[in-house]
Amino acid sequence: MEKIQDLGNEISLIDLMDLGLSERTGAYVIQAEELTIVETSASPSIPYLLNGLKALPIQLEDIKHIIVTHVHLDHAGGAGLLLQKCPNAKVYVHPRGRRHLADPSKLILGAKAVYGEQFDQLFDPIVPIPEDKLIEMEDGSSINIGGRTLTFIDTPGHAKHHFSIHDSGSKGVFTGDTIGVLYPQLVRKGVHISLPSTSPNQFSPDDMLASAKKIESLNPERIYFGHYGMSANPAKVFEQLRYWLPIFTEVSEKVWKDHGGTASEEVHKKIKTAIMEKILAYLEEQGVKLEHDVLEIIQLDLNVCTMGMMDRLSKQI
Structure with a gap:
């Protein structure tokens, strides 16, 4: 159904x-x-x-x-x-x-x-x-x-x-x-x-x-x-965007800089892993443990999000 x-x-x-x-x-x-x-x-x-x-x-x-x-x-x-x-x-x-x-x-x-x-x-x-x-x-x-x-x-x-x-x-x-x-x-x-x-x-x-x-x-x-x-x-939605967007960009910029400003699978993995750690820590503070269904979706999202952040950083060279 x-x-x-x-x-x-x-x-x-x-x-x-x-x-x-x-x-x-x-x-x-x-x-x-x-x-x-x-x-x-x-x-x-x-x-x-x-x-x-x-x-x-x-x-x-x-x-x-x-x-x-x-x-x-x-x-x-x-x-x-x-x-x-x-x-x-x-x-x-x-x-x-x-x-x-x-x-x-x-x-x-x-x-x-x-x-x-x-x-x-x-x-x-x-x-x-x-x-x-x-x-x-x-x-x-x-x-x-x-x-x-x-x-x-x-x-x-x-x-x-x-x-x-x-x-x-x-x-x-x-x-x-x-x-x-x-x-x-x-x-x-x-x-x-x-x-x-x-x-x-x-x-x-x-x-x-x-x-x-x-x-x-x-x-x-x-x-x-x-x-x-x-x-x-809606107030919470806007608050969340303003909380997470700087985290996404700052994490990706740091990893990118630390690895010489070059795109690679290693850089992608490190950015994705670092952001996921931030999300897990945030949820732990809220007393919530990720279950498999939503974890799978967030991992999929972060995979593509990381591609986008790396694409943006590569264009700034």
Whole structure:
């Protein structure tokens, strides 16, 4: 049975089982007058999304808007495949991301460089989206979906092709990866921890903090994370980003400098291990021990985050 959460305010969250992991990546369904989906994950997740929509129940021809916060494949890779099932929908994308959804060849090359032989299993197929089905949303632009307005906000930091979406109906913001990743497994244990998402190749800590400030200025009551779920404590989310982001950058810069400013597997391992030690110490202070399911997800996240930090440091040479 599909995992679906009713988050209130006519918003449901469908677990897309990204990478075969529960509570890793989700799609938000806004059951307003004009049915809207925010995030699709990669193509292997589309069967979970379709089953979740069927269970709600939602007819695919009634879906009008498919929104992707940015074009990384774990958020938008399945958009083309989903669109084939939704004849009346349009896909909303950041202006910098539109060309990559119309022609995903560069996205595919970039993902293959990171994931290698795992690419097909994780992402295939990536279906191009027809130009007439793509709508660019500029900073501050909005759409009315029936009694509520979705406003698009340019929020770089994780990626330059990233926007967040303010929903007037829930007074919440769909933030993709801009202000971090939430771990609901730990929230249920009483520890609200969200970590920055610093994946390659456009990570900018300064832009990330500026985007967080921009989102915070909207006084949201809820944050809807791409990974994973909703937080009704936005103040804690912003506090966590400002706590962890300097740790991520300072640790990576120190290891990088100590090893002569060169990229290597050893440097990657040392950065990842040093940050993981900080996280484990933080959780120990909270009286929480990591269980295997969330440990696996955090390790996956840190693997990609470390790549992004090393990529940033290599460009500063």
